[in-house]
Amino acid sequence: MNKALERIKNGVITENVTFVQVIAMCPVLAITTSVKNSIGMGIAATIVLIGSNFVISLLRNFIPDKVRIPSFIVIIASFVTILDFLMKGYAPTLYKALGIFIPLIVVNCLILGRAEAYASKNPPLLSVFDGIGQGLGFTLSLVIVGTIREIIGAGTFYGLQVLPNGYTPCAIIVSPPGAFLTLGILMAILSKIRLNKKISNKRISDYSGCEHCPNIGICHKA
């Protein structure tokens, strides 16, 4: 069970898809205009990720290495299509809001990335937890960006007014340039935090060869 928890923590924090791995950025930029959309997209991607991780892990010995990418895509696309049907049938408002981004989950690097990096090499149960962790991490980042953009750009949180009526919404934040601005500032803050942590890292004791490393200056050995 410890391993499962470790997978979740890994997905949410250690290897957070948006802020650490910096992949699957298109939905983070595009659909985070409101918290509601962010949660919807995050949950949709998480469901697909859990399903595809599970099936790919089950089939990991059946899928030949040579055709693994097409196999992964077929499995992922099937899950996305089923989800697409379900949302169309049971959550049409959300379906309309997320629009093109539902079918685009198929090519979301997060999902293919986890299939390749984790599910195709690990047992099903752990892969499910990896899916949950990565999915939650993705949802969390979407919600963070969505919250900032919605509050500044529309003065609301989850559709509810949070800033006083006198506040003029800063519309640029909910338009595409605002996505880059918000994300850029967030990344900068997180990098700064990580940088500070690096300095107190005591694990590295041997610095031979550091002078040729491109990270010299960022790393402890400045």
Add this chain to the structure above:
Amino acid sequence: MDKETWVPAIRLFIITIIAGLLLGIAHNVTQKAIDAKKDDSALRAVLQDAAEFKKVEVSGNNDKIKEVYEGIKDGNNVGYAIVFEAKGFKGPLNITIGIGKDDKITGMKLEAPDDTAGLGKEAEKPEFLNQFKGKSPKTELKVAKTAQNPDEIQALSGATITSKGAVNGVNMVLDYYKTELKGGQK
């Protein structure tokens, strides 16, 4: 052919066959729910007098008009509900409008899926849409900064293009109603 070539091919084939089968099943299961969701709550909201709705063929060649329904109560026509598309700032505006027997607009619902929250999306709110209620323009509705005349609709601040798009769409539908529905009926 050696094993290296056909084993992957056959396995991929098996995966796609199974995926296809599962998708077929999923489609069958969810299709009912998808059809059921196409309910008439939007139609009811814009044409409250009607007890039931009967779909009418869209006449003429106007690709902006998606669906036309005849509102019926006790066997009599009480007006029409028309689903159409207008041009918003970014993407289409999906509008449902009700027109009563007296040619007055009975209600309007609008969805602006691609418009910006706080700007174009404001057009979805009743504050904007209720302006159309009860209007029966002799000529055309116009957009104004501050509506003074009865045939004017006050534009949303910061979303003039979406406001104009909605008003132009309504004008187009009113025109269609006059020529195709009202004219054709009698």
